[in-house]
Amino acid sequence: MKAPLLRKGKTKSLLESSIDCALLAVEIYNKPRAPFRVESFITHMIMAWTRLFQAHFNFTIGETYFYKGNNGRYKIIDGEKKAWELKTCIKEYGQLSNPVKTNLEFFIKLRNKIEHRTIDKDEVGLTIFGECQALLYNFESELTKLFGEDYAMNESLAYSLQFSKLRTSQQKEASKQLLSTEYKDLVDFIKKYREHLRDDIYNSQEYSIKLIQIPKIANTNKNDLAVEFVNWNSLSEEDKEKYDQLIAIVKDKVIKLEGANIGKLKPSKVLEEVNKSISFKLTHHDHKQLLCVFKIRPYADFNSNGDAFDTNPNYCHYDEAHNDYLYQDEWVAFLIQLINQKRLTKDEWKENYNQKKILKVDDYK
Incomplete structure (x- = not known):
């Protein structure tokens, strides 16, 4: 579909609001001392996705993305028509791949659980970093697909600086926190959701971005960027084999059993x-x-x-x-x-x- 040329109007307003929500989500997430970083990131990204779909619907089908009652009239909440929430938008849009849709459904459910808790969620954030990164990547991909490269956000974002030693200590502390009863319900939810995913969806970069950060010893060119992102889907089979060999050096060993439901009772x-x-x-x-x-x-x-x-x-x-x-x-x-x-x-x-x-x-x- 050719990218629409947007002038002033509701579609452009919704789209700009969607982008602003996504940028704010990243800004909050990348502030180490910001309170409720993960909670705010999830909330703002869900708003970003919702408004992106609403902008698309407004441009393609007009103002019909609202709920109607049995009498055919629009449902009114606090004087405003009730718009489709994200779950309905996903269904009505119907063009997302299974991994992208599964990633979004994960965050819709997690948002509902987190909203009713007052605990610090940073430890949970370390656990779901891959899903968070995929949520953002998928958003920009769908944004540019629907409205063109002019609206891409990559020029607005910076790679977050990392403290390697502090990161390690944070992960150890997070592991302790995640064993406490306060976090048990959230961790159980994340674990259950992942366990019931098909391997092809869980392993997809559209569901969860898996990153390995390794220092580059030297650049082939002094003008090369310090940080390079590799699109896995664009690699040749030969290059993929080389990356797999590299990953095997640094990743934790994970053993998956082929048997299913072993020891479970009817x-x-x-x-x-x-x-x-x-x-x-x-x-x-x-x-x-x-x-x-x-x-x-x-x-x-x-x-x-x-x-x-x-x-x-x-x-x-x-x-x-x-x-x-x-x-x-x-x-x-x-x-x-x-x-x-x-x-x-x-x-x-x-x-x-x-x-x-x-x-x-x-x-x-």
């Missing part, structure tokens, strides 16, 4: 194991009630947010390929202990289930 197997060790028979309905009150997995009729992956990963995970849930041995052990030590009776968990009350697993260990 609900019937959970009941079979539990019933061997308790004095009464636990039924599938009993099991559902316990899964609900301890929020082990989502159920449509019990405080569900519609996210199939919203499980407690210590006890359960969602198997996307088979569209069902599998359980850990730890869940069996927890149920046996819960029932035999009478920490929660059947009448009590039934009452909590009927009242849609959530209990904390840690309170009953």
